[in-house]
Amino acid sequence: MNPGKFSRLITFLILIFFYIPIFVVIMFSFNASKSPVWVGFSFMWYKELFTSSYTIWKAFLNSIIVAISASFVATVLGTLGAIGLYWGKFKGKDYIWIISYLPLIIPDIIIGVSLLIFFVFIKMKLSLLTIFIAHVTFSLPYALMIVFSRLQDFEYSIIEAAYDLGATEEIALFKVIVPISFPGILAAFFMSLTLSIDDFVITFFVAGPGSTTLPLKIYSMIRFGISPTINAISTLMLVGTIVMSIFMRKYLRYIF
Amino acid sequence: MLGSSVEIRNVDKFFGDFQALDKVNLQIKRGEFFSLLGPSGCGKTTLLRIIAGLEYPDSGDVLFDGISVVSIPANKREANTIFQNYALFPHLTVFENIAFSLRLKKMSENEIREKVEKLINLVRLEGQENKKPIQLSGGQRQRVAIARALANEPKVLLLDEPVSALDAKLRQELLLELDNLHDQVGITFIYVTHDQAEAISVSDHVAVMNNGRIVQIGTPYEIYESPADRFVATFIGETNLMKAEVVDVNDEFIRVIAKGLGEFSCYKDKEVSKGDKILLTLRPEKIKISTKPLEGINSFHGVVEEEIYMGYQTKYFVRLDEGYILKIYKQHVNYLLDEKIIHWKDEVFVTWNPNDSFIVEVEKG
Amino acid sequence: MKYITAYTLWLVVFFVIPLIIILSFSFLEKTPYGGVNFSFSLEGYKSLLTIGYLRILWRTVWISIISTFITIIFALPTAYYIAKSKFKNFLLLLVVIPFWTNSLIRIYAWIFVLGNNGIINQFLKLIGLVDSHIQFLYNPWAVILVIVYTYLPYAIIPLYAAIERLDNSIFEAALDLGCSKRKAFFKVLIPNIKAGLVASIIFVLIPAMGSYAIPDLVGGVNSKMIGNEIARQLTTAKNWPAASAISSILTLITLLGVIIFVKSSKKEVLN
Numbered sequence: 001m002n003p004g005k006f007s008r009l010i011t012f013l014i015l016i017f018f019y020i021p022i023f024v025v026i027m028f029s030f031n032a033s034k035s036p037v038w039v040g041f042s043f044m045w046y047k048e049l050f051t052s053s054y055t056i057w058k059a060f061l062n063s064i065i066v067a068i069s070a071s072f073v074a075t076v077l078g079t080l081g082a083i084g085l086y087w088g089k090f091k092g093k094d095y096i097w098i099i100s101y102l103p104l105i106i107p108d109i110i111i112g113v114s115l116l117i118f119f120v121f122i123k124m125k126l127s128l129l130t131i132f133i134a135h136v137t138f139s140l141p142y143a144l145m146i147v148f149s150r151l152q153d154f155e156y157s158i159i160e161a162a163y164d165l166g167a168t169e170e171i172a173l174f175k176v177i178v179p180i181s182f183p184g185i186l187a188a189f190f191m192s193l194t195l196s197i198d199d200f201v202i203t204f205f206v207a208g209p210g211s212t213t214l215p216l217k218i219y220s221m222i223r224f225g226i227s228p229t230i231n232a233i234s235t236l237m238l239v240g241t242i243v244m245s246i247f248m249r250k251y252l253r254y255i256f
Numbered sequence: 257m258l259g260s261s262v263e264i265r266n267v268d269k270f271f272g273d274f275q276a277l278d279k280v281n282l283q284i285k286r287g288e289f290f291s292l293l294g295p296s297g298c299g300k301t302t303l304l305r306i307i308a309g310l311e312y313p314d315s316g317d318v319l320f321d322g323i324s325v326v327s328i329p330a331n332k333r334e335a336n337t338i339f340q341n342y343a344l345f346p347h348l349t350v351f352e353n354i355a356f357s358l359r360l361k362k363m364s365e366n367e368i369r370e371k372v373e374k375l376i377n378l379v380r381l382e383g384q385e386n387k388k389p390i391q392l393s394g395g396q397r398q399r400v401a402i403a404r405a406l407a408n409e410p411k412v413l414l415l416d417e418p419v420s421a422l423d424a425k426l427r428q429e430l431l432l433e434l435d436n437l438h439d440q441v442g443i444t445f446i447y448v449t450h451d452q453a454e455a456i457s458v459s460d461h462v463a464v465m466n467n468g469r470i471v472q473i474g475t476p477y478e479i480y481e482s483p484a485d486r487f488v489a490t491f492i493g494e495t496n497l498m499k500a501e502v503v504d505v506n507d508e509f510i511r512v513i514a515k516g517l518g519e520f521s522c523y524k525d526k527e528v529s530k531g532d533k534i535l536l537t538l539r540p541e542k543i544k545i546s547t548k549p550l551e552g553i554n555s556f557h558g559v560v561e562e563e564i565y566m567g568y569q570t571k572y573f574v575r576l577d578e579g580y581i582l583k584i585y586k587q588h589v590n591y592l593l594d595e596k597i598i599h600w601k602d603e604v605f606v607t608w609n610p611n612d613s614f615i616v617e618v619e620k621g
Numbered sequence: 622m623k624y625i626t627a628y629t630l631w632l633v634v635f636f637v638i639p640l641i642i643i644l645s646f647s648f649l650e651k652t653p654y655g656g657v658n659f660s661f662s663l664e665g666y667k668s669l670l671t672i673g674y675l676r677i678l679w680r681t682v683w684i685s686i687i688s689t690f691i692t693i694i695f696a697l698p699t700a701y702y703i704a705k706s707k708f709k710n711f712l713l714l715l716v717v718i719p720f721w722t723n724s725l726i727r728i729y730a731w732i733f734v735l736g737n738n739g740i741i742n743q744f745l746k747l748i749g750l751v752d753s754h755i756q757f758l759y760n761p762w763a764v765i766l767v768i769v770y771t772y773l774p775y776a777i778i779p780l781y782a783a784i785e786r787l788d789n790s791i792f793e794a795a796l797d798l799g800c801s802k803r804k805a806f807f808k809v810l811i812p813n814i815k816a817g818l819v820a821s822i823i824f825v826l827i828p829a830m831g832s833y834a835i836p837d838l839v840g841g842v843n844s845k846m847i848g849n850e851i852a853r854q855l856t857t858a859k860n861w862p863a864a865s866a867i868s869s870i871l872t873l874i875t876l877l878g879v880i881i882f883v884k885s886s887k888k889e890v891l892n
């Protein structure tokens with residue numbers, strides 16, 4: 001059945017709906033005026049962003065530090081977990097699936113609030129470390145599921161074949177399982193990176209003074225009102241997203 | 257390369273409450289081509305995996321050359337497996353797949369190259385060295401799996417339905433190649449299949465399995481010609497089963513009476529006495545069929561109910577006067593010169609030699 | 622087994638235990654400056670039984686349901702068109718880009734367009750249509766608009782995946798058997814993509830229920846949702862038991878909702 005005119009129209013409208021606000025923001029990042037009335041083309045807001053916005057770059061750096069470290073840890077633990085779940089014969093796999101699905105079902109704000117109370121309760125100072133812990137926590141289930149779905153493309157007998165040919169457990173792991181699941185591992189890493197860089201709500205609760213991340217910084221700037229600097233940051237982040245999306249498309253299969 | 261003898265002693269295997277193997281005993285000679293034959297789910301793969309060390313028996317013992325190997329894990333056992341789905345490493349090329357076990361042994365690059373090339377020649381994969389498994393055809397994948405297993409210089413090669421995923425013609429070809437390969441490398445082959453024609457055509461000995469038990473072990477000739485029981489008789493090839501009652505017994509032959517057939521003579525291959533109820537098997541190709549009366553002790557008259565022309569032979573279903581429907585295969589030695597071509601609804605005479613039927617079950621009467 | 626230990630341990634310590642902590646804190650006494658006294662009390666829950674709270678709870682539910690409904694209504698034809706289109710890879714990319722775009726920036730884009738100082742108001746002022754501004758934002762409908770905008774890609778992608786997997790011949794068979802296109806849509810398409818539909822609804826409804834940033838930034842005083850109230854209890858009011866109690870209730874609602882929803886839709890699929 002060919003798609004009808006109706007669904008084509010809706011799709012068209014939806015895409016306009018998606019992109020109009022974004023395009024407007026991009027356009028006005030090049031506006032030569034502070035107020036949202038077009039007066040002329042200028043790079044002034046980018047100049048300001050690159051020369052006199054120390055706190056934004058500090059926040060950006062924090063975001064990058066947290067994203068890379070949290071994604072690395074989440075990917076390693078998630079990959080090992082997926083391998084264990086796929087490979088191992090043990091009881092209680094159902095429980096591991098339940099605690100993996102729960103964080104996806106429970107609203108982010110609950111994860112943020114419960115972690116905040118947890119950190120205060122165990123008297124842990126709120127800092128980049130607590131943000132890192134939170135980010136690893138919400139990325140872990142995604143990493144596990146992505147790698148697991150890649151592993152599922154292969155029959156278990158591949159592992160047995162490695163054993164059969166004389167491989168020890170370590171060799172089967174590093175010479176066979178890790179290489180075949182590598183596209184999944186990479187997808188898990190990039191998924192964790194995006195989740196981490198994107199996260200606002202959970203970070204909002206577990207961040208302490210001096211550990212502002214980019215989304216937190218943008219949030220506080222938005223509260224002050226609209227500004228061409230935000231337009232400029234948004235545009236840069238969008239460019240980053242588009243590059244990332246095109247790159248990620250190859251691995252999309254393991255993400256959805 | 258030299259093979260090992262393999263002995264299975266009283267092996268039991270349970271999956272939960274389900275008994276997959278029941279007191280299995282086997283003795284496989286050094287260098288033999290041995291087949292495990294049985295219907296789907298009878299436990300062939302389970303037994304093979306126990307020999308490979310990928311599964312542990314709940315009781316019993318597995319011995320290679322008289323030495324128990326149950327405590328030796330799969331990666332140290334001198335047996336290698338061709339998996340049902342080949343289980344090639346998707347991320348490695350053909351060359352690297354074959355070299356996998358050699359690299360683990362820390363061989364020098366030159367040695368590896370030399371050895372892999374030899375194996376590639378042996379399984380005729382020249383020119384495919386740098387392809388990934390996904391770029392190969394089914395038959396080629398199977399050859400890589402064989403070369404990869406042989407690279408490890410096993411003393412026993414375990415093959416789990418290695419040709420079942422291929423089409424009929426390729427199956428025949430690769431089967432023949434496997435047979436040749438076996439002659440060349442001289443190691444013990446244990447071959448699992450549910451296809452009786454495969455097992456019969458290549459094996460030195462065949463073990464027929466059913467429901468986790470071994471029901472008969474013998475040469476292909478023995479299991480085809482003198483099946484041990486009703487299951488083997490019907491599972492291997494096609495046959496006529498006849499229920500009969502013994503009415504007379506002498507040294508070599510018995511007289512029986514069967515419903516739908518009447519009275520006839522059979523070879524006494526099992527001890528029976530008058531009044532016993534027995535089950536007889538008679539292969540369809542052992543029966544002579546003609547439009548003219550035939551000489552013989554067991555002669556019957558009937559009508560052709562169905563005729564299936566198959567090229568090299570014709571299958572007939574003949575309803576005997578007393579009602580029994582006999583399956584008969586007639587080979588076409590020279591189709592046109594055969595006396596008269598028999599067709600549907602023709603009246604025919606059939607006969608068979610009493611030596612050709614076998615007793616598969618006896619119920620003392 | 623050993624491979625999964627670290628993973629499991631991490632989730633137990635930093636996810637399961639914190640959940641258990643807030644559940645238990647919701648039954649404790651509050652202390653004036655945040656924190657709890659370890660004695661049993663139902664004050665946390667009792668303080669929720671006011672008209673104001675019930676109103677916020679009710680608002681959260683209806684905003685979420687309406688947003689989800691609108692999202693699915695638009696996501697279905699879009700996913701369908703993309704799945705059947707010749708340019709599906711490109712169209713999918715166009716959906717995926719907003720999906721990966723930072724959610725605050727997507728919220729900001731609407732403030733920039735519709736805000737009191739946004740471009741529409743500036744434009745209207747410029748041409749003299751209004752004196753100061755028209756207030757487009759700071760009401761529940763603005764919250765719904767931005768929720769739909771934010772979560773549409775989340776709904777389109779699973780629906781697209783489900784429709785993609787479908788064998789096209791089932792539509793042809795339906796049309797061949799005299800189904801109209803509209804009937805084919807409801808009688809053939811919908812029953813066959815139930816799993817994707819369930820996923821889409823869950824992917825929209827749950828984050829909508831837990832919304833914090835959207836009502837905070839584009840909602841007014843009369844469009845606060847549960848998420849905002851949890852934050853207020855935790856930070857300004859410093860009432861941990863109350864914050865824990867609302868969190869526990871929200872968790873319970875979403876969990877029960879998902880379980881009942883998935884169970885009932887599974888049953889229907891089986892029937």
Ligand SMILES: Nc1ncnc2c1ncn2[C@@H]1O[C@H](COP(=O)(O)OP(=O)(O)OP(=O)(O)O)[C@@H](O)[C@H]1O
Nearest residue numbers: 271274276294295296297298299300301302303450
């Ligand atoms: N890991 C397992 N857990 C539970 N049951 C099993 C397991 N492996 C095999 N079985 C059961 O044991 C029986 C024998 O299985 P096996 O794989 O040995 O059969 P097979 O003879 O190789 O069949 P096929 O010809 O279909 O490959 C089957 O009923 C199967 O369901």
Ligand SMILES: [Mg+2]
Nearest residue numbers: 300301302416
């Ligand atoms: Mg099998």
